[in-house]
Amino acid sequence: MNWGRWLNQYGRFLSGERQEHKDADKIRRYVLEEVIEPARETSAATTDVLVRDVNSALQLNEAWPNICQALAGRKMQELAEVPPPQRIGAEASSATIFRFDLDPAEYWADAVLQERYGEPINRTKKIVSYQAADGRQLGLDSEASSAQIWLEGIVTPLPDGATANRYTATSPRNSNLPPRLRYGGTEAREVSLITIPNADALRSLLDTYQSQDAAFENGLKLLRARFLSHCPDFRSFAEPQSSYVDGERAYKIAAADKVTGALQEAFDDEELGRQVFVIMKEAAKDGPLVRWQTEDDLKKKYPWALSDFYRYIGRLVRSKHPIEESLEEAFKSFQELKDAGAKVLTYGEQLNILITAASMVHPQAAAPIKKKMINAAAEALGQPALFPGEHFDQENYSRFKALFDRVFGVMNNGWGWGPRDFFDVQGFLWIALNYEQPVTPPIQPANEQSVERTFSMKPTNLILYGPPGTGKTYRTALEAVKLCGGPVNYSDDEPGRAALMKRYYELVENRQIEFVTFHQNFSYEDFVEGLRPVPLESENGTAAGFQLQPEDGIFRRIAERAGKRVAVGSDEFQLDTRSVFKISLGQSNQAQWDWVYDQSLEEGYAYLGFKDVDWSDPKFADREAIFAELQARFSEEPITSQMGVVKSPDRFRNQLKVGDVVIASKGLNAFRAIGIVEGEYEYAPRPDGRYCHRRKVRWLWDDPDGVPVSEIAEKRFSLDTIYPLPKSRLNLAAIKRYVNSVEADDQAGEILPHVLIIDEINRANISKVFGELITLLEPDKRLGQANALTVRLPYSKREFGVPSNLHLIGTMNTADRSIALLDTALRRRFRFEEMAPDTSVSAFKAAEVDSGVPLTAVLTTLNKRIEYLVDRDHRIGHAFFIGCKDRADVDEVMRHKVVPLLQEYFFDDWNRLAAVLGEKKGKDGAFLTCDLIQDPTESGGEPLTSWRVRAAFAVDAYDRLLGAAVPANDEQATAEVSDLA
Numbered sequence: 001m002n003w004g005r006w007l008n009q010y011g012r013f014l015s016g017e018r019q020e021h022k023d024a025d026k027i028r029r030y031v032l033e034e035v036i037e038p039a040r041e042t043s044a045a046t047t048d049v050l051v052r053d054v055n056s057a058l059q060l061n062e063a064w065p066n067i068c069q070a071l072a073g074r075k076m077q078e079l080a081e082v083p084p085p086q087r088i089g090a091e092a093s094s095a096t097i098f099r100f101d102l103d104p105a106e107y108w109a110d111a112v113l114q115e116r117y118g119e120p121i122n123r124t125k126k127i128v129s130y131q132a133a134d135g136r137q138l139g140l141d142s143e144a145s146s147a148q149i150w151l152e153g154i155v156t157p158l159p160d161g162a163t164a165n166r167y168t169a170t171s172p173r174n175s176n177l178p179p180r181l182r183y184g185g186t187e188a189r190e191v192s193l194i195t196i197p198n199a200d201a202l203r204s205l206l207d208t209y210q211s212q213d214a215a216f217e218n219g220l221k222l223l224r225a226r227f228l229s230h231c232p233d234f235r236s237f238a239e240p241q242s243s244y245v246d247g248e249r250a251y252k253i254a255a256a257d258k259v260t261g262a263l264q265e266a267f268d269d270e271e272l273g274r275q276v277f278v279i280m281k282e283a284a285k286d287g288p289l290v291r292w293q294t295e296d297d298l299k300k301k302y303p304w305a306l307s308d309f310y311r312y313i314g315r316l317v318r319s320k321h322p323i324e325e326s327l328e329e330a331f332k333s334f335q336e337l338k339d340a341g342a343k344v345l346t347y348g349e350q351l352n353i354l355i356t357a358a359s360m361v362h363p364q365a366a367a368p369i370k371k372k373m374i375n376a377a378a379e380a381l382g383q384p385a386l387f388p389g390e391h392f393d394q395e396n397y398s399r400f401k402a403l404f405d406r407v408f409g410v411m412n413n414g415w416g417w418g419p420r421d422f423f424d425v426q427g428f429l430w431i432a433l434n435y436e437q438p439v440t441p442p443i444q445p446a447n448e449q450s451v452e453r454t455f456s457m458k459p460t461n462l463i464l465y466g467p468p469g470t471g472k473t474y475r476t477a478l479e480a481v482k483l484c485g486g487p488v489n490y491s492d493d494e495p496g497r498a499a500l501m502k503r504y505y506e507l508v509e510n511r512q513i514e515f516v517t518f519h520q521n522f523s524y525e526d527f528v529e530g531l532r533p534v535p536l537e538s539e540n541g542t543a544a545g546f547q548l549q550p551e552d553g554i555f556r557r558i559a560e561r562a563g564k565r566v567a568v569g570s571d572e573f574q575l576d577t578r579s580v581f582k583i584s585l586g587q588s589n590q591a592q593w594d595w596v597y598d599q600s601l602e603e604g605y606a607y608l609g610f611k612d613v614d615w616s617d618p619k620f621a622d623r624e625a626i627f628a629e630l631q632a633r634f635s636e637e638p639i640t641s642q643m644g645v646v647k648s649p650d651r652f653r654n655q656l657k658v659g660d661v662v663i664a665s666k667g668l669n670a671f672r673a674i675g676i677v678e679g680e681y682e683y684a685p686r687p688d689g690r691y692c693h694r695r696k697v698r699w700l701w702d703d704p705d706g707v708p709v710s711e712i713a714e715k716r717f718s719l720d721t722i723y724p725l726p727k728s729r730l731n732l733a734a735i736k737r738y739v740n741s742v743e744a745d746d747q748a749g750e751i752l753p754h755v756l757i758i759d760e761i762n763r764a765n766i767s768k769v770f771g772e773l774i775t776l777l778e779p780d781k782r783l784g785q786a787n788a789l790t791v792r793l794p795y796s797k798r799e800f801g802v803p804s805n806l807h808l809i810g811t812m813n814t815a816d817r818s819i820a821l822l823d824t825a826l827r828r829r830f831r832f833e834e835m836a837p838d839t840s841v842s843a844f845k846a847a848e849v850d851s852g853v854p855l856t857a858v859l860t861t862l863n864k865r866i867e868y869l870v871d872r873d874h875r876i877g878h879a880f881f882i883g884c885k886d887r888a889d890v891d892e893v894m895r896h897k898v899v900p901l902l903q904e905y906f907f908d909d910w911n912r913l914a915a916v917l918g919e920k921k922g923k924d925g926a927f928l929t930c931d932l933i934q935d936p937t938e939s940g941g942e943p944l945t946s947w948r949v950r951a952a953f954a955v956d957a958y959d960r961l962l963g964a965a966v967p968a969n970d971e972q973a974t975a976e977v978s979d980l981a
Contacts, residue, residue, distance in 0.1 A: 018117075021363075023058075023060065023063065023066055024070040024073075025140050027054060027058065027067050027070040027071065028064070028070050028071070028075060028080075029079075030054060030057060030058055031039060031054065031071060031076070031527070032079055032167065034051050035047055036059070036080050036082070036147075036971075038101060039102060040102050040862050042350075043524060044102060044793045045101070045102060045103065046098050046099055046100060046101055046102060046563065047099070048097050048098070048099050049071060049097065049098045049100065050096075050097055051064055051067045051068060051071075051092075051093070051095070051096045051214060052095065052874045053093040054067050054071075060096070060839075064092050064840070065092040066097055067451075068091070068092040068309060068738075069092075070669075071085065071098045072084075072085065072087065072098070072145065072146060072893045073145055074145040074709050077145065077675045078703070080100070081104065081106060082100045082101060082275050082288075083101050083104060083106075083109075083110075084107070084109070084144065084145055085098045085101075085110055085236065086098070086099040086197065086199055087146075087197040087198055088197070088198050091161065091197075091477055092527065094840060095841055099198070099675065101588075102405055106674065107142075108147075109149070109196065109199070109200075109202060110128060110198050112202045112203060112206075112277045113128070113130050113138065113140055113149075113641065113863070114130075114200075114204075116130075117130040117131065117132060117138070118130075118207050119212040119416065121178065122178060124142075125143070126141070126142055126143050126152065126176040126363040126777070127139045127142060127174060127178075128140040128142055129177070129178035131178070132210070134438070135180075136180065137152065137178040137179070137180040137181055138150060138722060139176075139177045139178055139181055140153055140173075141174070142874045144195075144885055146196075146197075147195065147196045148192050148193055148194065148196070148204070148611040149193070149196060149951040150174070150177055150191055150192070150193055150194075151191065151194060151209060152180060152181065152189060152190075152191055152192075152371075153189070153191070153192065153399075153402055153406070154166060154384070154399060154402075155188070155192060155194065155208055155209050157208070157458070158194065158205065159196070159201035159204040159205050160194060160201065161196075162194055162196050162197065162201055162274060163194070163195045163203055164193070164194045164195075164381075164927075165192065165193045165194075166192050166193075166395060166398070167183075167190065167191050167192070167193065168324065168398040171183065173191065177191075178906060189402055189406075190398050190401070190402035196268045196895050199846060200238065200596070202513050208458075212625040213716040214975060215381070215604070216381045216383065217382075218408070219380045219381040220275040220381060220407065220410060222380075222944055223296065223380060223381075223428070223429065223430070223432035223433070223758075224415070224733065226431075226432040226433050226650050227428055230431055230432075230630070231390055233286070236416070237249075237411075237417055237419050237424045238416045238418045238420070244572055248266070248427040248430070248431060249424065251283050251284040252289070252368065252423050252427075253423070254283070255289065255360060256359075256360045256361070256363060259275075259276055259279055259280045259317065259360035259361060260361070261736075262275040262276060262358075263281070263317065263318065263361070264355075267314070269310075269312075269314035269315045269318065270307055270310045270311040270313035270314060272313075272315070272317060273310035273311055273314030273315070273316075273317070274313075274314075276314065276317055276737075277290065277295060277310065277353070277357075280353075280357065280368075281355055282297065282654070289356050289591050290348055290352055290353050290356060290370045290600045291352070291354075293350070294344055294353070295309075295328045295835040297344040298342065301344070302337075302341060302344065302706070305340070305341075305345075307344040307429030308333070308337060309337065309342075309345075312333040312334060312337075313330075313353065313354070313357050315330070316329075316330040316354060316357055317357055317360065317361055318422050323358055323362050323366065324394045324397050324398065325394075325486055326358070326395075326509075327354060327358060327392070328392065328394055328399055329356060330608060330690075331350055335350070335391065335392075336351045338350075345498060347372070347387075347389075347390045347391065347392070348371040349371070350392065351366075351369060351371045351387055351392070352369065352370050352371070355367070355368075355369050355397075355400075356369065359422065359423070359457035363421035363422055363847050364421050364422060365422065366401075367403060367422035367423055367426035368423075369425060369426065371387055372750075372895045373429075373430065373433060374386055374387060374400070375388075375750060376433055376750070377429045377433060378403060378922075379750070379751065380433065381407075383399075384399075385750065386400045387400070388401065388538060395732050396399065402424075407425050407428070407429070408422070408425050409671065411424070411425070412752075417742065425857075437464070446981055451805070458779070458804070459767035459779045459802075459804050459805070459806065459807055459808075460483055460781050460807040460808070460809070460831075460833060461779070461807070461808050461829055462808070462810070462830065463761060463810040463811070463812060463826075463831070463833070464476060464479075464809070464810070464811050464812075464831050464833055465811070465812045465813075465814055465833070465834060465873040466813075466814055466835030466836055466837075467813070467815050467833060467836075467872075467873060467874060467876065467877055468815055468877055468880075468901060469837075469877025469878065469880040470836060470837055470838070470877035470878065470879060471835060471838070471877065471879045472835050472876065473636050473811070473879075474497065474815075474879070475501075475835060476718065476757055476759075476811055477500055477501060478490070479483050479755075480504060480513050480628040480755040480757060480807075481500060481503050481504055481507065481756050482807075483513050483753055483807045484507050484755055485512065490976065491842070492843050493843060493846065494843070494883075497843070500810050508754075509733050510733050510734065510737060511558075511561060511731070511733075511737060511751075512753065512755065513552055513735045513754070513755045513756075513757065514558045514754075514755075514756050514757070515757045515759065515761040516554050516756070516757070516758055516759070517758075517760050518758060518759070518760050518761055518762075518764035518769065519760070519763055520763060520765075522764040522766065523769060524768055524769055524770070524771045525553065525677075526553050526769075527554060527555045527770070528552075528553045528555055528556050528770075528771065528773060528793065529551065529553050529556050529793055529794075529796055530550070530551060530795065531548040531549065531551070531795055532548065532549060532550075532669070533548055537903050548794040549667070551669065552707075552709065552792075552797040554605065554756070555756065555773070556752055556793075556800065557707075557708060557711065557798070558806060559802055559806055560707070560754050560787040561711075561754060562751075562753075562754040562803045562806040563663045563803045564807050565750060574728075574736075575732045575736060577659075577702040578659055578661050578676075578808075579655075579657065579661070579724055579736070580660070580662075580663065580725045580730060580956070581651070581655075581660060581661070581716075581722055581723065581725065581899065582662075582665055582717050582720075582723055582724070583606055583608075583652075583663070583664055583665070583720065583721065583722045583841050584665050584721045585597040585600045585606065585664045585673070586607075586663070588666045588667050588672075592923060595675075596691055597664065597672070600646050600664070600673075600697070600699075601631055601699050601702055604698060604699065605694040605696060605767055606675070606677075606689065606694060606697045606699055607691040607693065607694050608648065608652045608694070608721070608722065609648055609690055609691045609692075609693075610632065610645050610721070611634070611645060611649075612685065612686075612689035612690070612692050613633065613649075614632070614685075614692075615649055615653050615681060615683065616681065616682075616683050618977060619651075620654075622655060623641075623650040624641075626646055626649055626650050627639075627641050627646050630645060630646060630973055644721055647720065648720070648721045649723045650658045651723060651724075652681065652693060652695065652716075653681040653723055655678065655724065656677055656695065656722070658678060658680065659675050659677060661674065661677075661735070661736075662676075662677060664674050664696060664702075665709075665717045665726070666706035666863055667706075667707060667715045667717075668707035668709075669709055669710075669716050669717070670707060670708055670709055670720070671707060671709055671712065671717075672702060672703055672704055672705070672707070673699055673701065673703075674699070674700055674702075674735065674738055674739055675697040675698055675699040675700055676697065676698050676700065677695055677696070677697055677771050678696045678698050679695055679696025679697075680695070680698060681693065681694075681695060682696070700739040701738045701739050705796075707738075708719055710733055711731070711738075712730060712731050712735050712738070713725065713729055713730050713731065713981060714729040714730075714806055714916060715729060732799045751805050752805065753805045753806075753807065754803075754806045755808075755809060756807070756808050757808070757809050757810075757811075758809070758810040758811070759811050760811065760812065761810035761811065761812050761814065761826075762813075762816065764811040764827045766825065772791050773800075773802070774825050774826070776789055776790075776791065776800075776802045777802060777808065777829045777830075778829055779804075779870060782802050782803060782804040783801040783803045783804060784803070785804060788801060789801065804874070806829075810830065814873035814874070814924045815873060815874045815901075815905070821833065837863055837875050837876065837877050838854040838861055838877050838878055839855070839860065839878055841878055841882070843883070844856075844878045844879075844881060844882055844883040845878060847882055847883060847885075847889075847890075848886040850879075850886065851884045851885065851886050851887055851890045852887060852891060853887055853890045854958060854962070855884075857878060857892070857962055858958050858961060859881070860880060860960055861961060862875075862876050862898075862916060863876055866902075866905070869906075869949055870905055870906075874905050880893050880898065890958075894953070895929065895949060895953075897917075899913070899917075899927070902916055908926075910945070910947035911945065911947075913947070914928055914947060917961055918961040918962070918963060921945060925954075925960070926953060926954035926957035926958075926960040927949065927953055927954075927957055927961070927963060928947050928948065928949055928950060929947070929948050929950055930945060930946070930947050930957075931945075931946040931948070932944070932945060932946070933945075933946050971976055
């Protein structure tokens with residue numbers, strides 16, 4: 001026995017402590033004596049402990065969580081004299097691995113940090129401190145029972161298995177931290193304490209930390225160049241009479257001085273709040289700090305809320321509490337007003353009014369902001385949105401202040417600009433984001449716009465592979481929701497799965513997730529783009545033949561969609577009370593009529609043809625009057641009431657109402673503009689007598705190239721020039737999304753993540769489907785990345801690139817095709833993750849309990865036999881049995897899913913199929929019956945073995961499958977059988 005261990009035990013004996021009095025002690029003692037010390041005797045540097053092995057050796061009852069807790073705790077580290085171990089795999093499962101460093105002085109987390117940053121700048125008993133090249137500092141907690149890293153700011157996304165605790169600039173923390181991470185002082189900043197499971201996760205975290213810093217530096221350089229291009233006379237913030245001081249700072253200082261004056265008056269909170277709001281809304285004629293419309297709507301629509309509205313603003317400005325606490329209370333009060341019915345107080349309005357009001361008295365800690373612009377500023381600097389969602393909390397404010405502090409520090413210490421407060425930071429960001437003069441010199445040559453578009457996007461290319469029934473579909477939905485920024489803490493039971501799928505389908509409806517199944521005939525034309533015959537439309541709205549036109553495939557559609565920013569959270573555009581009309585603006589297939597579309601958008605109208613007749617007279621509010629007028633004027637033409645020349649003017653003049661939505665078509669399969677009708681019918685005659693009818697329209701979105709109509713509607717358009725579209729066949733969420741979208745390089749919107757799911761990715765010819773685009777899938781070749789590439793598509797001749805916010809998830813069934821046979825080009829560009837049968841899934845365990853069948857043992861036994869007779873790629877998945885409520889459900893799964901799958905695996909070799917089920921040749925079994933058919937020719941042929949599936953499985957079928965029972969001579973031994981052979 002090791003002397004150190006003996007002395008440790010003897011000390012425990014003298015203290016009266018019972019040895020191994022509980023499972024945790026047994027677990028730790030077993031790992032120390034049977035794994036760690038033998039490994040030390042071989043001079044190994046590390047040793048791995050598989051949770052399943054410990055469970056088996058100690059004959060525990062699937063005690064995975066207890067084993068993980070015992071091995072991860074401080075007692076284990078003290079007993080074995082080891083640093084915190086690495087945890088590899090799931091947090092607590094049979095497959096979890098703990099990797100122990102055997103030399104107490106060799107701590108894996110410390111080694112990774114030294115590998116990245118060199119020798120520490122300070123080492124104490126509690127904290128090991130490091131410094132990055134950019135000056136940011138990190139701290140490793142030496143006393144924590146798990147690897148914990150202190151970092152500046154916030155790092156997202158976190159690696160799998162990592163968790164984070166965030167500390168605001170005013171939150172106390174470990175006093176041994178390096179200077180930049182410490183609490184207190186003028187340089188106090190927000191920090192994160194991140195718990196890391198293993199070395200790979202730590203390296204991933206540091207990669208993200210470093211990339212976010214690079215994005216911040218590049219973004220700030222770009223914004224600096226833009227700012228200076230607009231303010232060429234700028235030298236510093238203190239420089240008098242510069243264009244910046246005159247145009248951006250002066251009116252804010254004047255407003256803040258007026259608020260300070262109002263605070264000296266004997267106003268109550270309500271009157272003070274009213275005075276402050278008036279000051280802010282009148283601060284600058286060209287750009288007031290707050291919207292006067294909000295106050296106006298409150299007066300007209302919600303007068304009951306006006307008094308409280310003012311009082312809450314006054315209370316905020318007068319508050320002596322810390323600013324984050326005062327803001328949280330004010331936001332809570334505003335939200336209560338909104339919940340009570342004052343819908344004008346959207347989250348964006350709350351942010352604008354309250355944080356701007358706070359900045360009037362705390363310019364060192366707040367600034368006038370608007371939600372879209374402040375989130376755009378964060379994204380331009382490679383940071384996550386500062387104010388996501390629809391509710392305020394102190395953490396949002398802390399991240400806002402941390403970012404402004406960081407920009408302030410660079411401008412002050414790095415550039416020597418001498419900023420005085422957050423007004424200067426906000427003014428700098430607003431000018432840089434609002435003006436896009438050419439930047440000289442360019443920060444990213446030939447790639448500046450794409451850097452702007454996707455600063456911090458990290459594309460995912462993932463393939464989930466495994467046998468049938470291993471939960472690939474569920475996992476795909478979970479990964480897609482996760483990549484779209486949603487929560488992933490869904491429970492593994494039925495309510496949790498239902499909640500996940502509900503969110504998944506919401507994202508599908510919003511067109512952030514698309515799904516496609518590959519098959520043997522799937523082609524490049526289906527996936528990227530191809531030529532399709534498109535009907536031609538004549539001037540009078542009738543068909544005029546066909547022509548071939550490029551049509552987008554699903555990959556190009558979602559890539560183009562992902563490349564558009566979206567004004568998330570906009571409350572302006574609603575479809576609930578509006579009708580939606582399709583309208584043709586000229587004939588899209590004939591170039592001589594392009595002017596109709598162009599002029600409509602330039603002038604803010606929708607123009608309609610069909611006869612040079614003025615329909616302004618009130619009598620034409622009746623369709624029959626229009627019909628009669630046309631018959632009278634054009635008596636030589638055979639006009640009927642159902643012709644377009646009658647229907648279209650009636651719909652355009654009478655049925656289309658102010659406030660309705662018009663969608664401008666491009667042929668029958670695409671649309672190219674969306675707008676809102678803002679004016680009644682007008683007659684505007686032209687010399688040639690064509691397109692004399694118009695309605696005032698505010699065009700909200702347009703794309704001259706057109707977007708497939710399938711993006712917003714179930715069916716393609718008809719030939720009618722104008723007609724109402726049934727809402728039941730429209731994707732209203734997608735329409736709203738297009739309306740809220742802005743150009744990719746417009747910082748007013750947000751970039752949303754998108755996911756394309758490719759089911760059965762191994763069934764198509766990858767080279768033919770992806771074509772030249774396979775290279776563009778690589779993360780560094782995406783738009784916005786260092787080596788971004790584009791290609792010219794063969795049919796449309798348009799430049800095309802893959803945006804960084806488009807993630808790809810593929811699934812492949814290994815029973816159909818081995819992963820080894822996959823296209824090597826695909827294998828190099830995707831990360832592969834195996835989905836193996838997993839009997840530890842909660843839903844599977846629930847099925848085992850509900851059905852009373854030992855499903856874990858049954859599935860394990862079946863898969864061992866399959867792996868022996870075929871291979872591991874053809875095992876049976878656990879998901880087949882999820883949802884089974886009783887024995888009958890399990891029987892149905894076996895009869896209609898498992899046995900047919902085995903038939904396919906063994907090519908109707910029933911002898912091997914029977915062996916998997918534990919059946920004996922020539923005997924009736926629990927699942928199958930076996931008959932011997934004699935040679936009917938009586939020529940001495942060998943009897944034929946005929947297997948059939950029993951109509952009713954034996955009562956002890958599953959015990960017999962496991963080899964735990966012997967068949968009895970009961971009535972079921974000769975039960976009726978059904979022939980599935």
